[in-house]
Amino acid sequence: MQPLLLLFLSPVVVLSSSAWTARGEDEAVAVASPEVNPLYYNCSLSGGRYGQNTTYEDNLKALAARLVGVARVSNFASHTVGSAPDAAYGIALCRGDYTGDECANGLRKAFENAVENRLFCDRFRDATIYYDQYMLRFSGEDFRANLTNAPAWVAWNMNNVTGAGGAAKFGGRVMELINKTADYAAWHSSLQRGYC
Numbered sequence: 001m002q003p004l005l006l007l008f009l010s011p012v013v014v015l016s017s018s019a020w021t022a023r024g025e026d027e028a029v030a031v032a033s034p035e036v037n038p039l040y041y042n043c044s045l046s047g048g049r050y051g052q053n054t055t056y057e058d059n060l061k062a063l064a065a066r067l068v069g070v071a072r073v074s075n076f077a078s079h080t081v082g083s084a085p086d087a088a089y090g091i092a093l094c095r096g097d098y099t100g101d102e103c104a105n106g107l108r109k110a111f112e113n114a115v116e117n118r119l120f121c122d123r124f125r126d127a128t129i130y131y132d133q134y135m136l137r138f139s140g141e142d143f144r145a146n147l148t149n150a151p152a153w154v155a156w157n158m159n160n161v162t163g164a165g166g167a168a169k170f171g172g173r174v175m176e177l178i179n180k181t182a183d184y185a186a187w188h189s190s191l192q193r194g195y196c
Helices: 002-006 055-074 100-116 166-193
Strands: 040-049 076-081 088-094 124-130 134-139
Touching: 055 076, 055 088, 055 100, 055 134, 088 100, 100 124, 100 134
Parallel strands: none
Antiparallel strands: 040 124, 076 088, 088 134, 124 134
């Protein structure tokens, strides 16, 4: 599971939204609530595609509901629904500061857009979708057995660290994170080799 955590070590603070506005004669401007769009998505043909009203689609919808429910509590979820050849495997992860109902509602909308509205990866059995606050992946193959960062996506953080000593404080926190990560990796490795 550690490689998955690398996906969110460098937070991306880019929000993408679209708002609809309309103006008529003597009418106020009406603005619909902003819709969050994915920052990146990968639709893999290696898993093939699924048909409408199939067992796989039903399993995928059940998987989405399960992942959303678990992620609401823990910010991370991994689950399987069904059995081969129609099994749906998936993971969902929310950023650490995006918790509870915010996490669940964002993931719910993301799954709805991908599976029911087919806005992204229309009927692809293997899809990975990155938003600023959360990401999800689902597949007809159990990718979790050999979890890697693929398909990885990296973006630059467009924010600047400002204020008196802000850059030094930020750099210190980054070094603290790197050191703790290295310590954990060394400890975990020694456990696997039986040194502890």
